[in-house]
Amino acid sequence: MRNEAAGPRRPVVAQESPTWHRRYLLDLDELTSQEILLLLDTAEAMREVLSREVPRVPALRGVTVVNLFYEPSTRTRASFELAAKALGADVVNITAEQSSVKKGESLLDTVRTIEALGAKVLVLRHWQSGAPYLVARYTRMAVVNAGDGWHAHPTQALLDLYTMRRHLGELKGRKVVIVGDILHSRVARSNIWGLSALGAHVVLCGPPPFLPAGWRPNEGIGGSEGIDLPRVQIETGLDQALEGAEVVMALRLQRERMQGAMAPSMREYVRLYQIDERRLSRAKPGALVMHPGPVNEGIELAPAVARSAQSVIDEQVTNGVAVRMAVLYLLAGREE
Amino acid sequence: MTAADMGRALRRIAHEILERNKGVEGLVLVGMYTRGVPLAFRLAQAIKEFEGQEVPVGSLDIGPYRDDIPSRGTTFPLRRSHMPVDIDGRKVILVDDVLYTGRSIRAALDALMDFGRPSKVQLVVLVDRGHRELPIRPDYVGRNIPTSRWEEVHVRLVEVDGRDEVVIVRPPEEEGDEE
Structure with missing residues (x-):
């Protein structure tokens, strides 16, 4: 049974309850059906939060989420931004056109800079298939693939x-x-x-x-x-x-x-x-x-x-x- | 604590709730996930047997209100919180299985306030095991069980675990234990 040293602050849930161990969401092929259902069930709880008059909870207070977009996007970027804000996170949006990418900074250098600035979660949209996989190998931030080339979303x-x-x-x-x-x-x-x-x-x-x-x-x-x-x-x-x-x-x-x-x-x-x-x-x-x-x-x-x-x-x-x-x-x- | 003990404690608490609040007027029971929710429904059932009146039951997942970000391996799916009625001006009876550090209750109070402004909040716990870290006290207690910090209190309920019982578990001694 899980029972962290800090003591059980919540009831211990029956053993068969799924848990989440991942730091990356790169594509769905690596998730089990249980993990997918866990995500969808959690989304159901989040939908309740969004239905409130003030749709905000403090779950990610103090966490910085960076949206790094190398491709144009309206709904995905806005959606991630609203999601992060509804969880009380701080959000920084970086688009390739308005960043040092224009000066020739490589993807990995940009990612290192973002990590050094203290971000905990990186949301990456890139025109190159596989880009988020590369990034995930070189960073300690959590990485979400927000669309890579023809590959995955x-x-x-x-x-x-x-x-x-x-x-x-x-x-x-x-x-x-x-x-x-x-x-x-x-x-x-x-x-x-x-x-x-x-x-x-x-x-x-x-x-x-x-x-x-x-x-x-x-x-x-x-x-x-x-x-x-x-x-x-x-x-x-x-x-x-x-x-x-x-x-x-x-x-x-x-x-x-x-x-x-x-x-x-x-x-x-x-x-x-x-x-x-x-x-x-x-x-x-x-x-x-x-x-x-x-x-x-x-x-x-x-x-x-x-x-x-x-x-x-x-x-x-x-x-x-x-x-x-x-x-x-x-x-x-x-x-x- | 056996199933019979648990049943008696819950019936007593139901009576105490009615006595202290002079009936069911304006009451809402709100269970905290996981095991507070079935406990809240049991209290509502007992109150219905005694008074013949329904008390609405809500449910609360305090996950997003915790004061520490949980580590990945312990993150369960969040459950959908639900308030059956507008809690503004109502007396909310918050229900949890075990009261320990008090941090969950602190989180639950924050969560409740995001739903509205209750006129009062009272706290029911099946077990109070002590070791509070915050100035929080229960209004209704099933049983006080003094524990040491390295023990675990497991509340099991038919609705979740297939049987009713409360047991204290001493984790297996680890090498180099401080004691």
């Missing part, structure tokens, strides 16, 4: 899981369809890990050039890549993919990547992959419509769908703050 996936769980309860066996540019989407990747860990049935759907190479349509993935994701299925036809879906998640079409021969034209994408009312009717009645934002109006989602009662897009943003509070709260723990 774990807090977005957690807020998606949290939103689904609030509406559907347990996710085991639920059919979740992710539609769009899977290849370039860190949101999709992190969601695949998280949803798989919780036992959901994940269907990835998009034009073949937007599906990761080596993943064959209509086959489960894994095997060749050595990843065991038996519940992930690939489907190029949207109508078949949506059949019986309980969640439909559209990804942002990254227009900057729509040029070039590999991509179908925008008009063709809309014709084949836009979620409109007719297509949505193939999903289960009341299926949730999600989008990580920002939405390209009339591209990924028909406007009527984006604003329908089934859309939980705004709620995703709200839940993001609660989820990030849970992440910061758990990561900021003292060294064991």
